[in-house]
Amino acid sequence: MSTFNEKASAPTAFAPYLDAVTNLFHPVSGPVLNTYARFHGWKESMGLVQPGTVENVSKEVSNVHLAxxxxxxxxxDVAKVVSANPAFQLTHSFALGSSSKPSSYNFGAxxxxxxxxxxxxxxxxxxxxxxxxxxxSPSNITKVQGQLYNKPGQSMLQIEHDYLGPHHSFSLKTMNPGVLDGTGIHFVSALQSLSPRLSVxxxxxxxxxxxxxxxxxxxYLAKLTSLPTLASSAAAALTPLGQPPVAQPFNPSWIATAQLQPSGNIQTTxxxxxxxxxxxALDLQTVIQPASMMGPAxxxxxxxxxxxxxxxxxxxxxxxxxxxxVGMLLEQRFTPAFAFMVSGEIDHAKNASRFGVGIMIESSTMTQEEMIAAGMLQPV
Incomplete structure (x- = not known):
């Protein structure tokens, strides 16, 4: 048995040539690799966090505001849950008497x-x-959206890919891409964490x-947050040795962002x-428009x-x-399967108002025991 292992580990005829090539490039590759290792170690010692993507830089503000x-x-909205794992759901949405759009019906899955x-x-x-x-993978997500209209020239296709590194993110997005002539609208964005609190x-x-x-x-944009919590630091420390760190979620207690747009306008949240x-949540947007044929400054x-x-x-x-x-929205859930919504808005400057009411009903083909096992109901 030992004789077989010795033969299996014996050097091949190409080993001397490989060693010669390695020794030839070592004076150049050695310092580069050592410098990268030191830079990587210095970066890890700073306690950087995963900053998220540029598209979701103000996600928390959007979750609070009514837009x-x-x-x-x-x-x-009527939904029917067919299965919990994997999740499969059918929806029926009705809209009546809206001032912003006519009555509509939508069937979805x-x-x-x-x-x-x-x-x-x-x-x-x-x-x-x-x-x-x-x-x-935990670091790579691809998203595709599409709309197919019955009128020519109104259909839309959007393809997006997000890469989430341990301390940075990179996103590519294209809308209605032309494969042959390169037409369309293309987006490239990146966000890098410079410290545990600051990302640009x-x-x-x-x-x-x-x-x-x-x-x-x-x-250009910047994002400033509170310090990472002990839970986030502990989760990052659990990454196995010898493996690249996995992007850990980070939920700060406060977030401030600033974005400088090409037109010179500034948006802060x-x-x-x-x-x-x-x-x-607070949002401040400036509107700076020079005088032109479209109107005054x-x-x-x-x-x-x-x-x-x-x-x-x-x-x-x-x-x-x-x-x-002034606006408000109340979502009152009487049971896990029934909710009532009421919304209102008053524009004092224009002396106008809007009002809406809605209901959400959810039914399921699953038994009560299956819904409790899936976490959809609380055990009695």
């Missing part, structure tokens, strides 16, 4: 497991929408509506978690302050801006 949640008129998320829908006018997210990045937009037209613009159930700023309260069976969002607009 993505407000509705007017009447709406009803959602499928999700640990690595794949699929969502599709079709409305009463025949418009088909789809969305797909594929997680290849950029986003470049390349627009090519026609083969002979090319426009580029770049915006601030998010503060006051408690486990109360969040507040404009210099103004808009500030929006919002708060979100999470109760045991309800969520309340309220906000007010510097233009005198």
């Amino acid at each position: 993505n949640w407000f509705f007017d008129g009447a709406r009803a 959602i499928f999700a497991n640990a690595t794949t998320f699929l969502q599709g829908g079709v409305d009463g006018e025949g418009v088909v929408t789809m969305r797909a997210n594929q997680t290849w 990045g950029f986003e470049t937009i390349v627009q090519r509506p026609q083969p002979g037209i090319l426009e580029t613009s770049t915006s 601030y998010f503060q978690k006051l408690s486990d159930k109360v969040d507040v 404009k210099r103004e700023a808009i500030t929006t302050l919002g708060a979100k309260y999470d109760f045991r069976m309800a969520t309340f969002r309220g906000q007010i801006d510097s233009n005198g607009k």
Whole structure:
């Protein structure tokens, strides 16, 4: 047995040549590798965190403010859970009497497991929408969105890929890409953590509506957060030795961001978690527009302050801006399968108002024991 191992580990005929090549490049590669190892060790000793992506740099503020949640008129969302693992759900959405858009109906389906998320829908006018997210690894995620209209020139396809490193992120996104002529709108963004609290990045937009037209613009941003919690530091320390560190989630108690746009406008946001159930968010946007054929010069700023309260069976969002607009949204869940929503907005400057009511109903083909095992219901 030992004779076989000795023969298996005996040097091959190419070993002298490989050693000669290694010795030839060692005077150049050795210092480079040593410098990189020292730089990597210095970077790890700084306690850097995963900063997230540029697209989600103000995600916490968007979760508090009403821009993505407000509705007017009447709406009803009916969902039927067919399976919990993998998740499969059918949805019916109705919207009636809205001042922002006419009455509509949408049928959708959602499928999700640990690595794949699929969502599709079709409305009463025949418009088909789809969305797909594929997680290849904890650091690589590909996203695809598409809309198919029954009118020519209105369909849309968007492809995006996010890479999340231990201390940085890099994203590529393209909208309606032209394979042959390179037309479309392309986005390149990156965010790098410089310290446990400070991250900086950029986003470049390349627009090519026609083969002979090319426009580029770049915006710069910075993100300042509270210090990482002990839980985040402990999770990062559990990475096995000899393996690249995995991006760990980081939930700071407060976040401040600033973005300088190509037009010279500045957008700043601030998010503060006051408690486990109360969040507040502030958004400031400047509008600097020089005089042109489109109109006179404009210099103004808009500030929006919002708060979100999470109760045991309800969520309340309220906000007010510097233009005198006040809004609110209440989502009251009476049972795990039924919720009632009411929203309202008053614009004092324009002497206008909007109001909306809605319900959400969720049913399931699963038994009570299966829903408790899936975490959908609390055991009695």
